[in-house]
Amino acid sequence: MTRRRGGSAARIRILGIPLRLRASWLIVAAAIVMIFGPQVDRIFDLGIAAYAVALAYAGLLLVSVLAHELAHALSARAFGWPPTEIELNLWGGHTEFLAGDSTPTKSLAVSLAGPAANLVIAGVGWWLIETFTPVGVLGMLASVTVLMNFLVGVFNLLPGLPLDGGRLVESTVWAATGSRLRGALAAGWAGRVVVAGLVLAAVWLLIADGGGTNLVVVVVAAMVSFVLWQGASDTVAAARAGLRRERGEGRGR
Incomplete structure (x- = not known):
C-alpha cells in the first residue's frame, strides 16, 4: 500500500510492527465527543462526565480500527509478506507490507482478514452482553463496541476499492482474466458505484429525517x-496506465 506522508505522528511498535498514530485522529475524537456527549448526558444525566464517556467511544473506535489493521498485518506476515507499518489517521487506517508472489486468493485473504476481525469482535461482544447483561454506562459502552465493530466490518466489505471488499471484485476478475490490472480497473469502477450509492443513501436520510440529521x-x-x-479514481487511473504500458510493450515486441 502507498505510504502517506505529512503531519505529526506518534510511533510505537505492537507485535513487532511499527504503529503510527497521526495527530489527525484527534479530529475524529473531537467529532465523536461533539456528537455523543450530549446524547450520553440526556440518558444518564452525567453533566461534564458525559463527554468523558463519549471520549471512551472514540477510544473504542481506535481499538476497533487497530484490530482491523493488525489482522491485515498478521495475515500478510503469515504469507511471508513482512508488514512495514500500520497507520491510524483521520480516515481510519491502512497497513503497509512487502508483498511477494501475490495471487488472487492470497490478496483476497489478506484484505478480508480486517473485516473478519471486526465481525469476530462484534460476535464475541454480543455473546458477552447476552451472558452477563451489563447495565448503565458499562452496558452502553459494551453495546457501542459491538455496534462499531459490526459497522466497521460490514462497511469495509462493500465491494469496491479502496474498501477491503473491493479485493473480491479485483480477485474475481484477476482470476478470470489472468490480469491483476484488469481486476483493479473493475474494482476501482465498483468503488465509484459504492460511493454513488452511499451519497444517495445520505441524501435519502437527510430528506427522510426532515433536515434533523446532525451537521457533523x-x-x-x-x-x-x-x-x-x-481512492477509487486513483485505482482506475493507475490500472488504465498499467494496461496502456502493457499494450505498448506488446506492440514493441
Missing part, C-alpha cells in the same frame, strides 16, 4: 465519500 454527521459522511471516490 453530514460533514463526516461527505468527507468519507470524497476520500473513497478519490
Whole structure:
C-alpha cells in the first residue's frame, strides 16, 4: 500500500510492527465527543462526565480500527509478506507490507482478514452482553463496541476499492482474466458505484429525517465519500496506465 506522508505522528511498535498514530485522529475524537456527549448526558444525566464517556467511544473506535489493521498485518506476515507499518489517521487506517508472489486468493485473504476481525469482535461482544447483561454506562459502552465493530466490518466489505471488499471484485476478475490490472480497473469502477450509492443513501436520510440529521454527521459522511471516490479514481487511473504500458510493450515486441 502507498505510504502517506505529512503531519505529526506518534510511533510505537505492537507485535513487532511499527504503529503510527497521526495527530489527525484527534479530529475524529473531537467529532465523536461533539456528537455523543450530549446524547450520553440526556440518558444518564452525567453533566461534564458525559463527554468523558463519549471520549471512551472514540477510544473504542481506535481499538476497533487497530484490530482491523493488525489482522491485515498478521495475515500478510503469515504469507511471508513482512508488514512495514500500520497507520491510524483521520480516515481510519491502512497497513503497509512487502508483498511477494501475490495471487488472487492470497490478496483476497489478506484484505478480508480486517473485516473478519471486526465481525469476530462484534460476535464475541454480543455473546458477552447476552451472558452477563451489563447495565448503565458499562452496558452502553459494551453495546457501542459491538455496534462499531459490526459497522466497521460490514462497511469495509462493500465491494469496491479502496474498501477491503473491493479485493473480491479485483480477485474475481484477476482470476478470470489472468490480469491483476484488469481486476483493479473493475474494482476501482465498483468503488465509484459504492460511493454513488452511499451519497444517495445520505441524501435519502437527510430528506427522510426532515433536515434533523446532525451537521457533523453530514460533514463526516461527505468527507468519507470524497476520500473513497478519490481512492477509487486513483485505482482506475493507475490500472488504465498499467494496461496502456502493457499494450505498448506488446506492440514493441
